[in-house]
Amino acid sequence: MEDHHHESTGIPIPDQGTERLQLAIAIDFGTSYSGIAYIDSKRTYREAPEVLTSWKGKPDMVLSKVPTIIAYPKDDKAGLPILWGYEALGRSEDDPRSEDIPRFKLDDYIRYSNFKLRLPCHGSDSDGAEPDPDWHNYEDVDPERSAGGRSAEEVTRDYLNLLFEHFEESIVDLEPDYSSIGCDYHILLTVPATFTKRTLRVFESILRRTIMANRTNSDMTIHLQAGSYREPEAASMYTFFELSNTSRMAEGKLNINDCFVICDAGGGTVDVCSYKTNGDIDISNSQYPFTLTPVTEPEAKFGGSAMIDFGFKSFVLMRYGHLAVQEMTELEMNTFLQEFISRKEAFVDSQYTETDYQNIPLPRTLRILFPNERGFLKISRSKMREFFARSVRCTTELLLSQFYSMCDIPQNHIKPSQIKYVYSVGGLGSSEYFRRAVQHCIETADFGRFSHVRVSSPHAPQRAVVSGAARIMHQNMIPTIPSGLPVFQSHLINASYGVLVQTFEGDGKTLIKNQISWFIKKGRYQGDNGPFLKVEKPLARMLSKRMAVNDTVFYCKADPGILPTCLSELEHLPRHMVIEVCTIESDFTKVSKSDFKATTSEGATSRLSEIFRKLKKVTRSISASQVPTQYSLVMTVNGLRAELFSEFKGQRISKVQELNWQLWNWHDPDSIPGGELPTVES
Incomplete structure (x- = not known):
C-alpha cells in the first residue's frame, strides 16, 4: 500500500483507493489514570471517537479510565503475573464479582504509582537535576529503586505494554474489523505541558522499547507519534466539539474575537492553554466554519488531584499515627483511599447538606485499634476545603497568568472583557466544588478585573484529553477536511x-x-x-x-x-x-x-x-x-x-x-x- 503524507504534519495518510481500514488511536498516559480512545478512517470528522470502558479487575463496570498503577511480584520465581490498573488496587473479600476472577494478595507485590512524575524530569533539563521541589513533598511518587530495583522508565514501558495489549484484546471483541490483521494503527500519545526536551526524549526512548514500536506483524503497520500535541491542546479539540451541543453547554454563544481557557486539572499537573475565536460560533445551530487561534503558550504546575489525596493521607497519619497505619494491609489502604476519592468527587460544600461531615468507613485494622471512632472517619467541611486549597490556589495562579499574558502581549490586541470562559477538564473537572472555588478566586482577584469570566466543564470532562487526541489523529489521517475546521496544530513562539x-x-x-x-x-x-x-x-x-x-x-x-x-x-x-x-x-x-x-x-x-x-x-x-x-x-x-x-x-x-x-x-x-x-x- 502506498502512503501519502499530510501537508502540515507529515503523518502518513492512507491511499484513498485502498480498502484497508485505518484506525486512529489516542493514549492518554496520565499520572493517576490513563485511557484509550479510537476512531476509524471511515467515520466522519463530526462523529465522536469511542472510548475504551472495560478494564481488567472491573469487568462489570463502565469506566473511561484505568488507574496508572502497576504491581510486580516480590518473588520473581513465584509464577505470579504482573498486576496493573484496577487489579493492582486489589479487591475485598465481599466483592460481589464472579469467582472465576483470580484473587491475588497485594502483600506479595511491590506496587508502583505516580511514576510518570519520576520521568526525568519535569521543570528542569539539566542532567542529574532534580524535578520541581514541590514534587518531592508527596509520598508515593514512586518507590525507591531499592524497593524493587526498577526505574521509572522501566515501569512506564511495562505499563504502556500492558495497556496496549489490553486494548488489542478488547478491540477484537468489540469490533472484529479493528483487529491487527484487519487495519493499520495510527497511535498518538499526548504529553503534559510540563514535559521538557529531556523528558520528551526519555519518553520517546521508552516508546521505542514498547511492543507498539516493535510489532513484527507484516500484515499491519503501526504509525506511532508522541510529543506533537500537548494534553491541554487535545482537551481543546474535545471542548470545541462539545460547544456545539446545547444540551451539554448552556453558555449560549461565543462571538468573533472571544477568548476562552482550557484548564486540564489531572492527577499530577494542572495544564492551561488559551484560544481566540476567528469566526462566529453559534452553539444553538452549530455554524461552521470557524477557527480557534492560540494566544498564549500553555502553562502547567503540579497541583492536580494527587495533591488533594496527599493531604488526606497526611491527615490520616496525624490522626492515627504511623504505627497504626503501618498495621493496615495494602488492600485496606487502597480501599480507604478510594472511599475518600469518591467523597472528594461528590463534595460540594453546601450549607444545605444533610451533615457537616464526610463519613468514610474505616478499614478493619483501624476499627479494631480505634473502637471509639464507631467505624467511621469523620471529615468536616472545613477540612475538605483545606484538602482542596492548594490545588485551587495553584489553578487560580495559572489562570490569572494566562489572563495577564493574553492582555499584556501587544500583538494579541485582547481586552479583559474578551475573555469569556474557563473550561475545566480532567479528573478535577468533574468536581463541582473545585469549579466553584476557582470561580470565586477569579472573581475576587485583582479587584474583580476578571469577575465576568465563567468557569464551566464540558460533558464527561475526564475524557477530554483522550477523546480530543483521537479527533486530532483522525483529522490528520483525512486529507480533505472542511477549510475552516480547527485542527489545533499551531503553537506560539514563547520567547x-x-x-x-x-x-x-x-x-x-x-x-x-x-x-x-x-x-x-x-x-x-x-x-x-x-x-x-x-x-x-x-x-x-x-x-x-x-x-x-x-x-x-x-x-x-x-x-x-x-x-x-x-x-x-x-x-x-x-x-x-x-x-x-x-x-x-x-x-x-x-x-x-x-x-x-x-x-x-x-x-x-x-x-x-x-x-x-x-x-x-x-x-x-x-x-x-x-x-x-x-x-x-x-x-x-x-x-x-x-x-x-x-x-x-x-x-x-x-x-x-x-x-x-x-x-x-x-x-x-x-x-x-x-x-x-x-x-x-x-
Whole structure:
C-alpha cells in the first residue's frame, strides 16, 4: 500500500483507493489514570471517537479510565503475573464479582504509582537535576529503586505494554474489523505541558522499547507519534466539539474575537492553554466554519488531584499515627483511599447538606485499634476545603497568568472583557466544588478585573484529553477536511531569539557592533498549517580567508515591544529575562575554495559592498583585503523541539544546537538552573 503524507504534519495518510481500514488511536498516559480512545478512517470528522470502558479487575463496570498503577511480584520465581490498573488496587473479600476472577494478595507485590512524575524530569533539563521541589513533598511518587530495583522508565514501558495489549484484546471483541490483521494503527500519545526536551526524549526512548514500536506483524503497520500535541491542546479539540451541543453547554454563544481557557486539572499537573475565536460560533445551530487561534503558550504546575489525596493521607497519619497505619494491609489502604476519592468527587460544600461531615468507613485494622471512632472517619467541611486549597490556589495562579499574558502581549490586541470562559477538564473537572472555588478566586482577584469570566466543564470532562487526541489523529489521517475546521496544530513562539551583531546584517541594514538583532519574536506562530517553523537570518562577515567565526544567540522572555537593542541595555533587565543561549561556530574551512571565492568576490551585492566601503572609512578593524561573506543562521521549531545552525550556500557549516523549548517558571529566577538554557550538540 502506498502512503501519502499530510501537508502540515507529515503523518502518513492512507491511499484513498485502498480498502484497508485505518484506525486512529489516542493514549492518554496520565499520572493517576490513563485511557484509550479510537476512531476509524471511515467515520466522519463530526462523529465522536469511542472510548475504551472495560478494564481488567472491573469487568462489570463502565469506566473511561484505568488507574496508572502497576504491581510486580516480590518473588520473581513465584509464577505470579504482573498486576496493573484496577487489579493492582486489589479487591475485598465481599466483592460481589464472579469467582472465576483470580484473587491475588497485594502483600506479595511491590506496587508502583505516580511514576510518570519520576520521568526525568519535569521543570528542569539539566542532567542529574532534580524535578520541581514541590514534587518531592508527596509520598508515593514512586518507590525507591531499592524497593524493587526498577526505574521509572522501566515501569512506564511495562505499563504502556500492558495497556496496549489490553486494548488489542478488547478491540477484537468489540469490533472484529479493528483487529491487527484487519487495519493499520495510527497511535498518538499526548504529553503534559510540563514535559521538557529531556523528558520528551526519555519518553520517546521508552516508546521505542514498547511492543507498539516493535510489532513484527507484516500484515499491519503501526504509525506511532508522541510529543506533537500537548494534553491541554487535545482537551481543546474535545471542548470545541462539545460547544456545539446545547444540551451539554448552556453558555449560549461565543462571538468573533472571544477568548476562552482550557484548564486540564489531572492527577499530577494542572495544564492551561488559551484560544481566540476567528469566526462566529453559534452553539444553538452549530455554524461552521470557524477557527480557534492560540494566544498564549500553555502553562502547567503540579497541583492536580494527587495533591488533594496527599493531604488526606497526611491527615490520616496525624490522626492515627504511623504505627497504626503501618498495621493496615495494602488492600485496606487502597480501599480507604478510594472511599475518600469518591467523597472528594461528590463534595460540594453546601450549607444545605444533610451533615457537616464526610463519613468514610474505616478499614478493619483501624476499627479494631480505634473502637471509639464507631467505624467511621469523620471529615468536616472545613477540612475538605483545606484538602482542596492548594490545588485551587495553584489553578487560580495559572489562570490569572494566562489572563495577564493574553492582555499584556501587544500583538494579541485582547481586552479583559474578551475573555469569556474557563473550561475545566480532567479528573478535577468533574468536581463541582473545585469549579466553584476557582470561580470565586477569579472573581475576587485583582479587584474583580476578571469577575465576568465563567468557569464551566464540558460533558464527561475526564475524557477530554483522550477523546480530543483521537479527533486530532483522525483529522490528520483525512486529507480533505472542511477549510475552516480547527485542527489545533499551531503553537506560539514563547520567547524572542536574537543574534549579537558582529559587523552588519546581510540584508543591507547597517548596524553598530554589539547590537542585538531579533530574528524571531515572542507570540509568532510556528506555522499556519502545522507545528513547524523555519526562520533564516541572513548574516555577513568581513573575511579574507576561510576560517571559523562565532555568533552569539540570545533568548528573551520580555514582550516584543521592550526588547533590548544592545548589550549595554541588558544591565537594566532582570537576570533571568535575557539569557545567552549558545554560540554558533560557523566553520568556513569546510567550504570549498571555489565556492568561498565566488561568494566573496562576485556573490556580494553592490549594496553590501557599498556598506563595507563606508565601514572601512570609519573603522580600522576592517583591512583592505577583507571582503563581505554572506551566510545564514537557521532556526527550526518543530513541536517541542528547536534547533539552531548556520548554512553557507545551502551547506551546513556548524554543529546543530538543540534548544530547550519548554521553559521554567520565569517569574522565579531561582527555578532556572545556572541562569542558562542548556543546549545539546547533535
